[in-house]
Amino acid sequence: MKKSFLFGISVLFSLSFGLIAQEKIERWNRVELSFQTIFKGNGFQDVEFKAIFVHQDTTLTVSGFYDGDNHFKLRFMPTRLGTWKYSTQSNVPGLAKKTGTVQCIAPSTKNHGIVGTNGSLHFSYADGKVYYPFGTTAYAWNHMGAELQQLTLNSLQKSGFNKIRMCVFPKNYDLVKEEPSLYPFVLQETKRDAQGNEVKIWDYTQFNPAFFQQLEKQIDALQNMGIEADLILFHPYDKGRWGFDAMPKEVNIRYIQYLLARISSFRNVWWSMANEWDYVKSKTIADWDELTKTVVKADPYRHLCSIHGATASYYDYWKPEFSHVSVQDESPVQSPNSAAMLRNVYHKPIVLDEVGYEGNLTSRWGRYSPETMTHLIWNGVVGGTYVTHGESYMFKDHRDTIFWAKGGKFNGESWKRVGFLKQILEEGPGPMSLSDVSRDNVTSSGGKGHYLVYFGKQIQDYWMFNLPINNGAFGKLTAGTRFKVDIIDTYGMTIQTLPEIFETEKERDYRFFDKDYKKIRLPEKPYLALRIREIR
Incomplete structure (x- = not known):
């Protein structure tokens, strides 16, 4: 058995006639098992090859593939820490009943795993x-x-x-x-159509491993x-x-x-x-x-x-x-x-x-x-x-x-x-969503006490500090909350922190204003935003 490391990903090779030893691999990285064996027929169509990976109460079935030149491979991404046991199944004797273990260790700092949704409206690793x-x-x-x-x-x-x-x-x-x-696919032949154009005829039973290797x-x-x-x-x-x-x-x-x-x-x-x-x-x-x-x-x-x-x-x-x-x-x-x-x-x-x-x-x-x-x-x-x-x-x-x-x-x-x-x-603290959906089309929040107000193409010289009482899933705003404000030039890519502190007073018609009705002087240009963050 020999191993190599490409792009920080552990790759495990084994021969079809030996025992496969345990390999350590980061969670969400990739293990590759490689086998060379003799077989009959078309390796892309006639060979059935898979492995069953088991970790306590988790079982994953992984399909193998033919990579040309009598080489077959299995690739596996461990999703849980600890020991995974596997065994292979195939209609080719040289690929069947291969067993081994993979030891999944903690991921490195930059390895956060695959991206998913967890049933939410946003994405997370x-x-x-x-x-x-x-x-x-x-x-x-x-x-x-x-x-x-x-x-x-x-x-x-x-x-x-x-x-x-x-x-x-x-x-x-x-x-x-x-x-x-x-x-x-492998090119079968090249013909000319009635207009003299070259037409490629593909052998759809034969994949071209080099094409996929380049993609990988x-x-x-x-x-x-x-x-x-x-x-x-x-x-x-x-x-x-x-x-x-x-x-x-x-x-x-x-x-x-x-x-x-x-x-x-x-x-x-x-x-x-x-x-x-x-x-x-x-x-x-x-x-x-x-x-x-x-x-x-x-x-x-x-x-x-x-x-x-x-x-x-x-x-x-x-x-x-x-x-x-x-x-x-x-x-x-x-x-x-x-x-x-x-x-x-x-x-x-x-x-x-x-x-x-x-x-x-x-x-x-x-x-x-x-x-x-x-x-x-x-x-x-x-x-x-x-x-x-x-x-x-x-x-x-x-x-x-x-x-x-x-x-x-x-x-x-x-x-x-x-x-x-x-x-x-x-x-910021998290993904954005409109604070008062369908009622306020400029104020968005990423969490309690954190807002972005985006003015878009609108140009104005002043903006009176005000926020909606509603803040989506983060609860309602209350009187007496203090904030600092940054003016963001979204196109000029600058952020200016204002020295003033703004404090909400009694709610008025579903909104809070600063207790002194302070205004913010804005540059008279489009594509401005405000980042408003609570002071705790």
Whole structure:
């Protein structure tokens, strides 16, 4: 037995003929068991291979996969501390009845586990730490050349983003025409159609392990930076070029099962069933339901799962397979109230994964100013939801490196402001929600005695200190409470602490004012916010 360490993840190898010794692994890290054996038939289809991991009263069944060259692997993420015992099952003698133990030890400082919801309207890591999804979009970055991929990682490292939306399959779109170097299936032959266009014929019974190994490498690189990989499993941006958007149902199911066998043990993955699912004409809603259930069944760790539609196209997000809502719609972030309304409808965390992009494209969805992009993200957060960033600047033609499509470097300005907002939230007591929902569209709270008041595009010279008596789930405000106030320039990224102390007096028509009716002098500019914190 030999072991190696990649990206801080323990990888365990064993031969098919030896005893497997105990390996120590951090909680939520990944153990990999590797076997080399002779078999008959197609390793991707004909070999059944899994392991049962048992820890006291917890049992997890983990599917193995064929990695080519007579190598089979099992990957496991321990979710509880202590000793896990396992045994393998297979229709191949060289893979059956292998037993061993894994000793799960305490995680390191930066390892907080997988992200979940715990049935709430927000997200948290498995260890309870609050997770605020401040993500960006780079659909096809993993299908670009190695140099551009590294540039993308370097940009993300400096950005403050902690999530990225990315496609598993390559993308064929007006602004993304590059041919990938790797494909998920083995190429069977190349033909010409009636118009003389090259058509690739795939052997859908043979996966290409190199394609998935490349994906895994980049997911690990993202994890090393604390970034969640929101993986888009299907999309419509193919249009016959490769045919991955219109594969037979049985191939779609095998693809899901193979992909999840390989990467469900990666703690930083989310499942996005599709981007703009309603544009994938080869699949019905019944198909999407079946594929979603296939994902959930194949994932022993129950990573986050949702589905994304075209503009204002909402799926039935009440279904139990969906952990959160992922939508493309700018309407809910025109005000915090509208964003909050989605939470009240679905009772699940809301991620507005596409409200438009900062850029200079002719398409209306790709020409937001950086101020507008930042403003919409603030509206979403104040309303208790989350908004995904995107950037789409083109300076020459489709060969430009447009981050939204290909990654690369950021050319805009809103990405810096997203990091600033993320820092403000992480310094607070918890996730935001409107204090007096449907009655007050500017005041949000992250906990007792903690408020953000966001003025958006409104410009005013003074603001009279006032807060609603209601504070959501945190109880009602009372008279005699003292506060300090910070003026936040959300676009200029500055915070000014005021010297005054404000104190609430007797409640007047569901609101509290300062006992002396103090006003705050504001800079006469848009996109200002106030952070109001109780002095105890």
